[in-house]
Amino acid sequence: MVATLDAHKGHGRIPTTGRGASRQEGGKVHQLLRLSDEVEQALREGRPVVACETTVINHGPPYPGNLELACAIDQAVRDGGAVPATIGIADGHFVVGMSDGELDRFAGTKHIPKASTRDVGMILASGGLGATTVASSLFIADHAGIPVLSTGGIGGVHRNTSVTFDISADLMELTRRQVAVVCSGAKSILDVGLTLEYLETLGVPVIGYRCADFPAYYCTSSGFPNPQRTDELATLAAAIDVHWKAGATGSVVVTSPIEAEDALDSDRVEQAVQGAVQEAERDGVHGAAITPYLLKAVSAATEGRSAAASRAVLISTAKLAGQVARALADRQE
Numbered sequence: 001m002v003a004t005l006d007a008h009k010g011h012g013r014i015p016t017t018g019r020g021a022s023r024q025e026g027g028k029v030h031q032l033l034r035l036s037d038e039v040e041q042a043l044r045e046g047r048p049v050v051a052c053e054t055t056v057i058n059h060g061p062p063y064p065g066n067l068e069l070a071c072a073i074d075q076a077v078r079d080g081g082a083v084p085a086t087i088g089i090a091d092g093h094f095v096v097g098m099s100d101g102e103l104d105r106f107a108g109t110k111h112i113p114k115a116s117t118r119d120v121g122m123i124l125a126s127g128g129l130g131a132t133t134v135a136s137s138l139f140i141a142d143h144a145g146i147p148v149l150s151t152g153g154i155g156g157v158h159r160n161t162s163v164t165f166d167i168s169a170d171l172m173e174l175t176r177r178q179v180a181v182v183c184s185g186a187k188s189i190l191d192v193g194l195t196l197e198y199l200e201t202l203g204v205p206v207i208g209y210r211c212a213d214f215p216a217y218y219c220t221s222s223g224f225p226n227p228q229r230t231d232e233l234a235t236l237a238a239a240i241d242v243h244w245k246a247g248a249t250g251s252v253v254v255t256s257p258i259e260a261e262d263a264l265d266s267d268r269v270e271q272a273v274q275g276a277v278q279e280a281e282r283d284g285v286h287g288a289a290i291t292p293y294l295l296k297a298v299s300a301a302t303e304g305r306s307a308a309a310s311r312a313v314l315i316s317t318a319k320l321a322g323q324v325a326r327a328l329a330d331r332q333e
């Protein structure tokens with residue numbers, strides 16, 4: 001059984017911050033949302049919920065490894081103290097919170113289209129499946145009233161962007177939605193320096209939790225510092241909450257690196273990324289296809305070690321996201 005969102009109106013997350021503007025637009029989007037009973041109930045009771053994307057599952061490790069990964073991410077959110085809400089598009093709806101059967105469908109169906117924000121209308125209308133990116137998951141989480149999203153690494157400014165103009169929609173969506181995004185920095189395939197510059201331009205706070213450096217997904221450091229840092233969960237939750245209470249309309253990025261023993265060597269990853277970028281150019285890969293292509297190429301070049309690192313990152317950020325969601329919920333009591 002799934003619940004529609006009507007019961008959720010006016011409930012759930014922190015009403016004082018006024019986020020989820022679309023909920024005031026006649027509630028039309030609510031008809032498109034399909035929340036699991038567990039997620040709907042948790043939101044109604046003001047309990048912590050964490051949104052998770054599905055691109056990382058469908059375009060991640062081969063089945064059934066990706067199903068096992070999705071379940072491990074869910075469990076990590078629970079270990080952190082929150083209810084996991086895996087997001088995807090199916091049967092003309094935004095699915096928010098998946099049953100085991102739905103997770104299996106998203107993991108086991110080959111090549112579900114990667115759905116960024118601009119794609120959601122076509123995919124909803126088609127009635128087919130869509131694997132949500134950070135951008136579209138933010139869009140949907142915000143509509144559903146979920147204040148925290150967990151991912152491995154956000155998208156950002158791609159390398160060679162002066163030629164390709166390729167800047168992930170994840171960055172723009174961070175300015176439109178009020179969600180705390182817990183991640184291990186940005187993907188190493190990107191230009192991390194330019195990504196940080198762009199986040200500054202967009203007014204998106206980037207706060208390192210117990211880390212000085214902005215991480216680079218599989219690596220503990222990108223070589224760039226986090227613009228801000230705190231080592232206290234309560235301070236982190238306060239910073240996020242007050243950012244919104246002050247009237248800021250965008251998201252907050254929280255970074256936490258992969259554990260040192262799971263991390264890959266930065267020089268080795270950089271070498272692999274440079275090789276992969278050249279291969280992508282040679283093969284004429286660009287647009288939405290570039291991120292999955294580069295991640296796969298790096299995985300091959302590191303003899304699959306990046307797959308294990310990616311798993312470790314996703315699990316550690318999911319656990320912290322659960323803790324952040326709980327700390328945010330505690331502030332509303």
Ligand code: PSU
Pocket residue numbers: 053055056059060114116132133134135154155156167168169170287288289290291292295
């Ligand atoms: N993990 C993968 N493949 C992907 C992504 C993650 O194995 O494509 C994603 C994330 O969902 C992220 C998105 O939000 O790529 C960014 O892609 P782009 O640069 O096309 O905006």
Ligand code: MN
Pocket residue numbers: 166167168169287288
């Ligand atoms: Mn792009």
